[in-house]
Amino acid sequence: MVVFGTDSGRVRGVRVFGGVVAVLGVPYAAPPFGVDRFKEPRPVVGWDGVRECGRFGGVSPQSAELPGAPVWSPGDEDVLTVNVWTPAPEGGCLPVLVWIHGGAYTFGSSAQPDFDGTVLARAGLVVVTLNYRIGFEGFGHVPGGGTVRPDNRGLLDQVAALRWVRANIGAFGGDPGNVTVAGQSSGAASVACLMVMDRARGLFRRAIAHSPASPCYPPGIAAATTREIAAAAGCPATADGLAATSPWDLVRAGDRVVEAYRRDPASGSRHYDPSLYAPVLDGDVLPVDPLTGMDRGLAREVDLLVCHTTEEYWLLDAVGSSAKVTTEARLRAFAADFGLPDGLVDGYRALAPHAPVLDVYLAVFGDLLFAEYARRLVDRHTRAGGRAHLARFDRRRGGAGGTVRAWHCADIPFAFGNLHDDALAFLIGGAPSAEDHDLADRMVRAWADFARTGDPGWPAADGGSAHAMTWTTDGRSAEEPPDGTRALWEPVAFPVLRP
Template sequence: MDPTVVAVTEYGRVRGRTENGVAVFRGIPYAAARFGPTAPKTPYAPPLDRLLPDPEIPGDGCLNLNVWTPDPGGGGLPVMVWIHGGSLRHGSSAVETYDGAAFARDGVVLVSVNYRLGMEGFGMFPDAPANLGLRDQLAALGWVRRNVAAFGGDPDLVTVFGESAGAFCVAGLLASPYSEGLVRRAVLQSGVPSAMTPARARRTTRRVAKRLGVAPTAAAFAAVDRGELLRAQRESAGGHPMSGGAGFDLVVDGDVLPEDPARALVDGRAGGIDLLMGTTTDEYRLWFVPGGTIDRIGPLTLRLAPARFGVRRRTAAVYRAGRPGASHGEILGALATDLLLRVPLNRLADARRSAPAGTYFYEFGRPSPVLDLRACHALEIGFVFDTLRLPATEALTGPGAPQPLADALHAAWVAFAATGDPGWPAWDNSRPVMTYGGTGGAPYVVHAPRDDERRAWAGRGE
């Protein structure tokens, strides 16, 4: 039987393949039965390269997307659009863990998107628009709006979801006036509304330009060998979310992002869009553990590092008192997790309590046996996609991860996309958080978990 399947878009016919009962279209708009080229990037530095496989597909046409659908000839299905993470300089839609077959199996049209990364996507130049990577995502959402019906999807039932930098981008999309009418629901996995000022973004551009020995303009960068550009980018803007170092972020450019997304969303922007968001319990361990950083953090670092980020002594004292058996590194990591992720997301949820759309909060707590990473950053992705048995997923989860937990997490995301309700109470004054895997059993709701620690941040916008 011929496995070829065809869908008709506004640009013409595209060809995919039927795989295990699901129609898959890779590399659109190229209509090739493969993933399209990935954006130029360097691999994750060791040892993260072993934990986060990041395939590279050569080619210049990186602005492509992939579609998994149960019924390209049908209609009315919920649509989910995946924005990958990777600090805005790693990652692609071709990562094996992001296979969309399970979503299609369960009645969802899954779309995964590539977008420009690093300097090409998020550099700040005087001779080019800012936020080109975010503009790519808006263009992809526009394509979905106009064409997803050809794959059986409902263009009025689109959920955009992303993890880490992908979640930053989702928040930016919600804050952008150009997303009006393109998104019905959204999911923020371990990422918060965030953007930098143009001045700060220009400093990153100048730093990379200085290493390259060129002017800080888009024209000068375009003339540089791509390999040299990637090396300079890695050496000059290689910070990770918990290092406080230089890196890439969205930019408040007065156009795509008229204001800081954190302020816009707290002030009510996207209040009509259902929002699901949350974190893992031990986010910090992905960065603190593999290279041994956690063991090098002593009492002096624990005393000085929080002050660097404006964390008051009494806040740190609450964490020390509540975690008597924790090491200095574990306490600092918990502070960093809450400073960068849990506290801002709680603040956003609180601001949306009177919003017309629902707000839902989760925490993923199932520990990974790999390197004692516990419930680290990115661990939940394979459970959300229900791809636990793939090698790329097992690199982080370890073998034998519990399938019932993936069934539960994946089903919640599907239900949210279809109905706006993932299956637990919406956010209110009792602060309900659906907790996955914290005790190894069935998911359960905890009201106001670790609230003494959250309240210790009062004065930082609480």
């Protein structure tokens, strides 16, 4: 057992492996419920004595049950916590990596097994993971909220966690002046938002975004979503009505709204992937969308590493969260619902003339939401004078159960070096091979090197053809793009807003 001092009190961690100490479930803000519900995160009330921190904190309200991770129980309120893995419990000045989990701003937590920080800590980092408000609690628009009940409470939680890191990470052997913030999917999109937010300025010097999700919502879309949630919950769409409705009732109301979109092919773009929440372009917490902010040079001083997988959307199809599109007519309707130009789908079809309609749909949708957005973040950041590196994850694996693709989330166990947990077998296709371990070692080293120096081991984008690392089990690298799809996206303006 090892004791560390924080500005709220002393905490005791546990030794886990290879000299690494884990300190789990440390509050960085007060529980955001009761009188503090829908408000900015409040300071932690300190404690006397030593707080035992050998278990993860509670997860944010959600209905998801993820493999190997805890579930939320109504009544769990101490959800704003961080976890720290340090290889230097006696002190040091190591680079720090702060991880923001994904989950469509609706589910997930820092306790998922792929986010264990032990391997990255052994590579020389102090690793911090965090929970933050998601769903309506974190990203729902509260009518008339203003500065009292602001939009983007989940982003404000992330800022509070970064401030905790700045104030306390030195006690864990970390360098508060060398912080990298990282995330995947909606966590990566959160990273992109933090890069252009005044409130987060100066809290980190580097950023890693794996499969950043593209949408941000203008206030009108966020307000319309609130009205749908309130109607499904049977409460007034007012600040008082929503505050009087329990978090669990709002979670269940959101699930009902999502299911209604899934069942209605005529419901527009949300039918295909009914994600209700996203950061709100409120003009205050989030003044501009990340692409616009990067174009203006708001993040020029932050080094950026972006990665996407080559078959992002196949995971969403495999787990049943995406609508099936299997006819040419439905494919055309999908393109129209998102306002995509006529030639885009035709271009994908020409590149894969014998592919099933479903595969064309998944390829287009994955690039729309993740891959093309990722590449544009690199383009905009580089064009504004920032330094950015690009990577693609293209590892596949065949087996008796079929092919495990280079799909959404598959890269994260490799980047964290966590391949053995049974809960991750679906993502990586069973027991890891020697080649898989080699790939994980290379990806861990790239993250550690980037966090330490800003150089992951391959050239930065130069504003023309981006030199991209291609992560595979044979170590290939190639120029981006490999398949000619980028030219098809040139007429499409990003961000693409979903009504």
